Every structure is written in structure tokens, then in C-alpha cells.
Amino acid sequence: MRAQLMFNAKGFGQFGFFAFALVFTSFVSLYLYQIKTFAPVNQRSFGRRVFTPNISTDGTLKYGARSDVKTSTPWKAPIIWEGMFNPELYDEEHKKHMSSVALTVFAVGKYLDAYLHNFLVSAEVHFMSGLPVTYYIFTDLPESVPKMKLGPRRNLKVIKVEKYSRWQDISMMRMKFISELIDTEISYHFPYVYCLDVDQVFKARFGSEALGESVAMLHSYFYDRPESAFTYDKNPKSKAYMTTGDFYYHAAVFGGSWQNVKALVDECYLGIMEDKLNGVEALWHDESHLNKFFWVNKPTRLLSPEYCWDEKIGGRSEIKIMRLIWAEKHYDTLRT
Numbered sequence: 001m002r003a004q005l006m007f008n009a010k011g012f013g014q015f016g017f018f019a020f021a022l023v024f025t026s027f028v029s030l031y032l033y034q035i036k037t038f039a040p041v042n043q044r045s046f047g048r049r050v051f052t053p054n055i056s057t058d059g060t061l062k063y064g065a066r067s068d069v070k071t072s073t074p075w076k077a078p079i080i081w082e083g084m085f086n087p088e089l090y091d092e093e094h095k096k097h098m099s100s101v102a103l104t105v106f107a108v109g110k111y112l113d114a115y116l117h118n119f120l121v122s123a124e125v126h127f128m129s130g131l132p133v134t135y136y137i138f139t140d141l142p143e144s145v146p147k148m149k150l151g152p153r154r155n156l157k158v159i160k161v162e163k164y165s166r167w168q169d170i171s172m173m174r175m176k177f178i179s180e181l182i183d184t185e186i187s188y189h190f191p192y193v194y195c196l197d198v199d200q201v202f203k204a205r206f207g208s209e210a211l212g213e214s215v216a217m218l219h220s221y222f223y224d225r226p227e228s229a230f231t232y233d234k235n236p237k238s239k240a241y242m243t244t245g246d247f248y249y250h251a252a253v254f255g256g257s258w259q260n261v262k263a264l265v266d267e268c269y270l271g272i273m274e275d276k277l278n279g280v281e282a283l284w285h286d287e288s289h290l291n292k293f294f295w296v297n298k299p300t301r302l303l304s305p306e307y308c309w310d311e312k313i314g315g316r317s318e319i320k321i322m323r324l325i326w327a328e329k330h331y332d333t334l335r336t
């Protein structure tokens with residue numbers, strides 16, 4: 001009897017210990033979770049970063065639907081043209097996997113008044129419609145960012161940056177600021193990042209079919225030109241130097257998973273800074289470094305020039321739809 005009682009007491013003691021341990025660890029993990037959630041973004045040193053969902057919709061792409069153009073690269077990455085994809089299937093799959101997109105855009109100096117309003121108004125209608133999107137506006141003039149009513153699950157954040165005196169530096173240093181924002185904020189919330197020039201206007205769907213691991217844009221002036229016409233940086237002293245390549249990509253549009261975009265912007269920024277130390281500047285600035293990066297690290301998805309067209313080129317039978325178009329450039333008055 002006495003032995004039986006002792007056994008029960010011992011059993012309860014063990015149970016009590018495990019229950020206590022369970023409650024204790026739950027509290028500790030909850031506490032750590034709270035710290036992570038409420039810490040200011042620029043102080044987060046740990047926490048849960050988001051991962052890119054596994055999207056299987058590319059299996060439905062119709063590569064033969066456009067016999068007039070190249071629909072895949074030699075390394076089998078799709079080149080997205082109108083008619084190849086079913087937009088509903090992409091939207092459905094991305095919604096199922098809760099995809100969301102961070103869009104970075106710079107509006108520094110006179111570019112803010114000249115372009116930002118039309119860019120944002122048109123993005124609200126056409127850019128990743130139906131998905132959560134946060135616009136990250138980098139500017140030296142935060143108070144001049146237009147107050148806009150945004151759609152559901154769409155947000156806008158303003159980040160103040162200094163204005164470099166040379167326009168070339170305003171363009172190139174985007175790589176540094178984007179890298180920092182991916183580290184401090186984007187990687188915690190968004191599987192996908194898109195980085196766009198502000199001097200453009202959306203005209204038609206620019207949707208979830210354009211999401212992928214590593215996305216490059218075919219430059220509208222070079223997609224149908226021979227390699228010899230590509231304006232790569234041909235100065236062996238620059239880190240962007242290249243004599244041969246696959247395509248000529250346009251730096252006005254690039255994107256991908258935050259991991260790949262981070263790798264791209266870091267590599268370009270390093271190249272830009274090393275060039276500065278060596279007293280050289282690549283022919284087309286950040287775009288030259290971007291072309292070098294995509295030559296070494298092949299993009300997994302290419303966008304046809306339907307996704308970034310200059311109307312000055314005029315009509316082309318293969319451009320079935322203009323999704324994003326170049327705005328008028330006024331370099332003489334806007335670049336200071």
C-alpha cells in the first residue's frame with residue numbers, strides 16, 4: 001500500500017514537471033515571437049523570413065502559341081508573351097499560395113512631380129491586381145508623395161534617401177538602397193520583389209504571370225537586334241565588362257524572389273563601387289552591371305518587350321499588347 005502511494009506520487013511529480021516545462025517553453029517562444037514582431041524593422045536581427053512558394057503553373061504555358069517570336073531561352077527559361085499563358089490560372093495559384101509583392105520605385109528630385117502620380121495610379125489598376133502589394137517609394141521629398149487611396153491589401157511606404165548630385169549616381173545607388181530594404185523589411189514580409197523605373201505608365205495587365213525566381217526584361221530596342229548591337233560595357237577596366245551575352249536586358253524592370261533580387265543588387269552595387277575605386281563608370285551604369293549579373297546568373301524568366309515598350313518605336317506585329325510603356329523623357333529639364 002505504502003509502495004503503491006509512493007509510486008503514484010512519483011508519477012504525478014513527473015507529470016507536473018513535464019506540464020511545467022511545456023508551459024514554460026510556450027511562454028518563452030511567445031515572448032520571443034512578440035519581440036520579433038514589435039521590434040522596429042531596422043533593428044530586427046532575427047526572425048522568420050518568408051520563402052518563395054512553389055508555383056507549378058508554368059507547366060500550362062503554351063510555348064507554341066506564338067510562332068512569330070522566341071518563347072524560351074537556350075537554358076529553357078520561358079519568355080512571357082501574350083497568348084502563351086492563362087492569366088486566371090496564375091492568379092488562382094498565386095492567391096492559393098498567398099503570394100505578395102514589394103514594389104520598389106525611386107522618385108528623386110524632379111522625377112517625383114514629373115512621373116510618380118501617373119505611375120502609381122496606373123499601377124493600382126494593372127500591377128499584380130488581386131495580390132497584396134506594398135509600394136516602397138524612395139525619395140528625397142517625402143512630403144511631396146501624392147496622397148492616394150489604395151485598393152484593399154495595397155500599401156505605400158515612403159523611405160527618405162539623400163539626393164546624389166549626379167543623375168548617374170541616383171540611378172546606380174538604387175542597388176544599395178534596395179539591398180538594405182530587403183535586409184531590414186522586405187525579406188520578412190514578401191516572397192517577391194519588383195524594382196521599376198518611375199518614368200513609365202501601366203496600360204494593361206502586368207500580373208502574376210510575371211512573377212518568378214529571377215526575372216529579367218528584354219529591352220525593347222534590342223530584343224530583335226543581333227548580339228553585335230547590344231550595348232554591353234566593353235571596357236575591360238569595368239566590372240561590368242562583357243563581350244558576349246544572351247540578350248540585352250533593360251534595368252527599368254527586374255524582379256524575383258527577395259533572395260535572388262538581393263543577390264543581384266548586392267553584386268551590382270559591389271561592381272559599381274569597385275569601378276569607382278578604379279576611376280571607371282560602366283557605359284549604361286547600373287544597367288551594364290545588371291546585364292553582367294544576368295549573363296553569369298541566368299534569369300529563370302524573361303519578359304517580352306510587351307512588358308516595357310517605347311511607343312516611339314511604333315507598332316510591331318509581335319507586340320500584341322502594351323502592358324507598360326515608357327513615359328516621355330525630358331532629360332534637359334529633369335536631370336539636375
Ligand code: UDP
Nearest residue numbers: 106107108109111167170171197198199335
Ligand atoms: N531617378 C530619379 N531621379 C533622377 C534620376 C533618376 O528618381 O534625377 C530614378 C527614377 O526612378 C528613374 C531611374 O532612376 O526612372 C532611372 O533613371 P532614368 O529613368 O532617367 O534612366 P533611363 O531609363 O532614361 O536610362
Ligand code: GAL
Nearest residue numbers: 219221230231250251284287
Ligand atoms: C536606351 C535607353 C537607356 C539604355 C540604353 C541602352 O534606349 O533609353 O536607358 O537602356 O537604351 O543602350
Ligand code: MN
Nearest residue numbers: 197198199252
Ligand atoms: Mn527610365
